[in-house]
Amino acid sequence: MTERPFDDSVTFEYLYELYHKNLSSVVSGSALEPEASSEASSSPADKQYQRAPQVSLPQPDSATVPTAIQRRASYRESERRPITATELATLLTYTYGEIREADGEPRRPVASGGACYPLELYPIVLDSPDIDAGIYHYNGEAGALEQLAEGDYSDWLEAHWTWITSADTVAAAIVITALPGRSADRYGEMGYLLAAVEAGAVIQNTQLLATELDIGSRPHNGIQYRALREQLRLRSEEYVLSTVVFAGTPPERGD
Template sequence: MEIKLPEPKRKGELSVEEAILRRRSVREFGSGKITLEELSQILWAAQGITGEEWGYKLRSVPSAGALYPMEIYAATGEGVYRYLPEEHSLKQVQKGDVREELYRASLHQDFIRDAPLVIVIAAVFKKTKSKYGERGARYVYAEAGHASQNIYLQCESLGLGTVAVGAFYDEAVQKVLKLPRNHKPIYIMPVGRKL
């Protein structure tokens, strides 16, 4: 099943300076759900297509060699979805709520179970390493940082909160999300309404 996401906004209420100033990691969330518009905005910030040059589609975050190794997943109460940047759509990869299992795979950090939305930043290391060799690994981690910071700032602008989580069992997270073997999780970012 593929879900077309609403067109993301190109203008917001908050300046980039205000978003940087206000950004804090949030680990307690209110009960409100995340709307499809908000999810669309967050995914666009993380990895959306923002332009085209020489026939190459370029994205919201820089990428070594414009190879774009990131794979973004979203887990909600309804299922697990993979973000398709070119179509700006979601592909459902699993039905049902896996947040409890994700929480267990992440050292019982309870805000992962409690968040209405959990974004997972994964990457295909081979894409970048096939051009840059071993050095490609550091490029992939740097790129995950760019995507994560965009998510932080976009959440701030939407009045939402998030936290970048690096403490989890890689294999367990991969199993819970049923990720392809070459999609390696780097960050988990629960998202929710601030209290």
């Protein structure tokens, strides 16, 4: 895909707008190879204070930890497993739906600075017995899907997601976007950081729920961002942050 030239005549209110203007259209497969990560840094995986006194912690009480947290892992090999309407509804509702109220205002299952909720979710359904294949927008307030395009987008997904092939037997994917202006209106430049943090919580919720439903999942950032923007017809102030792909079942505990 040809890179668009940078237009230095455009002015931006926030730095994150400039960042996305210059964002590469794709994360290459070579950049995601394990060897590339290990060669990029020789520092320890965890930060350590060698001269600081250590206070040993007792063994954690695993009995109080939900099984999904212990089992959460990205799928590596997948077998065909369609996703049902009820399963998708459960994933979306308890990931980012309006599940309760506080002071008369709707609240969602993630912490959101100022309850601004700057994220949007776009499910792409490929294999479901009771939802037509196509691209949708999740309307959390209505608890409904809004169909943006119909048809089988399997080939399109394989073409624009690094490492996704027909062998993955993907049943669905969720594209997570942000409208940082919702938070920036209140928190300024910090609004983008809050949106990114919130996206991380959404990904974790999604994978934990998928594990409980016995659905394999994997976050994917090796994507052609501009292709997604164009396909979803995003407005200029809305940005793709990440995606979660669903295929097969979760790895067995200990894998």
